[in-house]
Amino acid sequence: MQERALIATIRRLAGHGPSALRVSIGDDCAVWRPGAGREIIVTTDQLVEGVHYPAAKAPARLLGARLVGRGLSDIAAMGGEPRLAFLNVAWPASLPERWRLDFLRGFAAETRRWKTAWAGGDISGVSGPAVASITVIGDVPAGQALLRSGARPGDLLYVSGRLGGAALRSMRRITPRLALGRTLRGKATSCMDLSDGLSTDLHHLCEESGVGAIVESSRIPVARVSSRRAVCSLDRALNWGEDYELLFTAKPTTRVPARIAGVVITCIGRCTRRVSGVRIVEADGRCGPLEPRGWQHLD
């Protein structure tokens, strides 16, 4: 596809943004006016052929949508509202035009679904696997972003939804927990999204907050998924990743409903002092360290 034709296609797919987006695709930068009293939040993520999805038969439309979902999940984890999305792709010449268009359509449809303006990006060739990169810009009321660093010893530890399902159904559409994140503003003391697996992500949260944690294995909400050969196990719920649920903490005095914005909320443990490390109480009552066995970005 010629560059002009492709840009015209993208402009059509991207549609018009909100009036606060003064300039979009076609200029050197997008220009956007944030609301008064808001802080800007920014996240970036990548989708690499052969790393994040298998090269063969990858469903283009779903991949485009999943890239948006991954970015928006980070916005949800901050308690924010998504506003603008930017897409960079490096695509090999062998990638069929149909696949490219489907990827762009999936990306466009998912940004529209979550009222996020597709405001720009870049397209390049590459003599190897396809690489796609997203940037999402959102905003929150100033001072109210949910950080990873706010947990304190004694805070209770919660997760949304059920974990480990991606191990058996990895190519699902992602539902970013935006409504939940919004509700947690001013209530949660810390929050992050579960992308690398609970065991690894909990270590990240504890490190940023300077606390330890103790998790009860019997409380972890394991997804009720099975295929012909396997059912979802505790191990998968702890270590598989790609859950895109929220992990958050709240003071013991904060009332946390069993369901928020339609999503089940489960208390799985509590924060401790840092020196105690990150531990898990097994089904037989024994307590040991919870090793981070989730996704390692550079292995």
Next chain:
Amino acid sequence: MQERALIATIRRLAGHGPSALRVSIGDDCAVWRPGAGREIIVTTDQLVEGVHYPAAKAPARLLGARLVGRGLSDIAAMGGEPRLAFLNVAWPASLPERWRLDFLRGFAAETRRWKTAWAGGDISGVSGPAVASITVIGDVPAGQALLRSGARPGDLLYVSGRLGGAALRSMRRITPRLALGRTLRGKATSCMDLSDGLSTDLHHLCEESGVGAIVESSRIPVARVSSRRAVCSLDRALNWGEDYELLFTAKPTTRVPARIAGVVITCIGRCTRRVSGVRIVEADGRCGPLEPRGWQHLD
């Protein structure tokens, strides 16, 4: 390098941002408070091994710096101030650790040079050429961004610096024209940066503004560069690209100095009505269409 070690390295290289950057590397999103009365401007760009630079012997530190320079050049073209930079990389396992560190060092040094906070990003593996992607967020006083779409018939056409030098010295460090862009706020009627080559970029500007243009070849400031085998030619100045100078328009009544912020400014022609197209007056006085023969992003 292990993920933890790499993130620690990046945090050290990135250093501390300004106080308006409340949260940086380590959380789900960066959190930044823009100043009152400012609009946000956002640009993204890519650097692909084998497309934007040769795979062999590519100088890592310079490449990291050039990726920053390319992003900041777009900020300059809007008359903006750069604030935050985000880096996504997909790197093959074969890339030496030394090369990776040098790339990150080059990226970090260049963001510091231009007082831009390195506020986040993502690192992934890939089984093919390296792909790096940058997002730069800046701001401008509300309503004062320099757009591509503001040129009107009769406006004069200017470029900064000298063009075509990249054809003979392609791996230079980029000096984004930030001070020039700032000075042009409220003076230029339109502006963009020259990355694809004057012949192609002028078509982009004319298309966005709905005008035509006529350029005098004798006025184009050709770079004074020569190698043993070639000198910089008018053809290279028109079509090679990678100049990272500014192309802008101003009303004939606007006084435009011959030098702004230390950079030579040259009037190369004027805008016409759209129906006249984009034309060039050759040295012999003949006038014909100026074909866009610069960089095509998808060829």
